Amino acid sequence: MNTPSFNIAAVERDTGLSKDVLRMWERRYGFPVPERDLNGERLYPADQVDRLRLIKRLMDQGHRPGKLIATPAEELTALAPRRARASESIPTGEGEDLTDLLALIKQHDAAGYQQAMQQRLARQGLQRFVQDTVSPLTHQVGEAWEDGSFEVFEEHLFTELTKRLLRQAIAALSGGPRRPRVLLTSVPDETHILGLLMAEAMFALEGAECIPLGTQMPLLEIGRAAEAHRADIVALSFSTAFPQRQIPALLQQLRIVLPDGIELWCGGGGIARLAAQDGIRLIPSLDRAIDELNEWRTTHA
Numbered sequence: 001m002n003t004p005s006f007n008i009a010a011v012e013r014d015t016g017l018s019k020d021v022l023r024m025w026e027r028r029y030g031f032p033v034p035e036r037d038l039n040g041e042r043l044y045p046a047d048q049v050d051r052l053r054l055i056k057r058l059m060d061q062g063h064r065p066g067k068l069i070a071t072p073a074e075e076l077t078a079l080a081p082r083r084a085r086a087s088e089s090i091p092t093g094e095g096e097d098l099t100d101l102l103a104l105i106k107q108h109d110a111a112g113y114q115q116a117m118q119q120r121l122a123r124q125g126l127q128r129f130v131q132d133t134v135s136p137l138t139h140q141v142g143e144a145w146e147d148g149s150f151e152v153f154e155e156h157l158f159t160e161l162t163k164r165l166l167r168q169a170i171a172a173l174s175g176g177p178r179r180p181r182v183l184l185t186s187v188p189d190e191t192h193i194l195g196l197l198m199a200e201a202m203f204a205l206e207g208a209e210c211i212p213l214g215t216q217m218p219l220l221e222i223g224r225a226a227e228a229h230r231a232d233i234v235a236l237s238f239s240t241a242f243p244q245r246q247i248p249a250l251l252q253q254l255r256i257v258l259p260d261g262i263e264l265w266c267g268g269g270g271i272a273r274l275a276a277q278d279g280i281r282l283i284p285s286l287d288r289a290i291d292e293l294n295e296w297r298t299t300h301a
Contacts, residue, residue: 005035005043015052016189022052029069051076057146060243077148098137102144105158113158117165126169127205130198131286134162138194139269142240159194166197170204178209180232180296185213185222187236187250195237195268202286203235206293219250223257233263233296238270247274255279265292 008019022042026032032052034042044052054076055068068076104113121129141158144150150158182203184196193215200210211229213222226234234254238247247270255264255277266274267283274282283289 004046008042011044015056031069130201173204178207181209182233183211183231184235185217186215190242192239219254235265237268240269242270
């Protein structure tokens with residue numbers, strides 16, 4: 001059986017490590033150790049790509065690359081979980097066990113998962129469905145991916161199926177011009193969208209007009225879009241996978257780009273330990289987002 005290998009562009013996309021970094025590590029640390037194809041181009045074996053992906057995750061936690069590269073594989077794996085489950089567990093609101101939904105993803109039963117989620121949506125209504133099912137389930141799937149009990153493709157399956165369901169539910173809500181006008185997006189390299197969709201659902205239920213732009217918008221384009229749509233609020237989401245050390249500078253840059261009259265709100269698991277910044281509202285939960293929305297209406301009545 002042939003062992004798959006990947007060119008440097010594929011490794012860059014898969015791991016988030018730039019080509020320059022990969023070449024520099026090769027020279028400085030002797031890892032990775034790519035093979036060469038007939039044209040002399042680098043080819044990286046799958047086991048090295050897995051190791052590079054793990055190293056990148058640990059770097060995002062604050063570990064130094066040189067030390068990680070010298071660490072044996074089994075010790076790297078032991079370092080991999082980002083946080084203890086008990087310290088950040090999120091209850092489901094109505095005490096329901098989500099194990100059955102996790103099991104359906106692990107069994108790769110897409111139809112069964114969709115049916116179970118649609119039943120919960122019908123029973124709970126959209127607000128409670130977002131707060132009591134989607135939010136804690138997203139947290140648990142993230143933990144399962146981090147500790148290795150979920151594969152990457154299983155996390156993607158969960159995301160795509162849940163994203164589809166939330167979009168259908170949001171589309172069924174009544175439209176029309178309402179206030180505030182909230183533009184929802186994420187910064188470059190932040191690919192996670194479920195946080196944005198959960199926020200959009202909650203804002204729409206509260207009567208806000210939502211302008212979804214998807215993920216990974218350049219900062220200047222966010223500013224242009226906010227002005228073009230006459231947005232009152234720009235809402236960003238940061239997942240726990242996004243390097244937290246990069247967030248403050250990004251928010252400061254975007255605050256400069258946005259006109260003073262447009263508020264900048266920031267939520268998601270990635271802001272949990274972020275320090276307060278002038279001109280930026282940090283919103284740690286969906287409940288808090290609704291409180292902020294009501295406060296905005298009171299201020300702008």
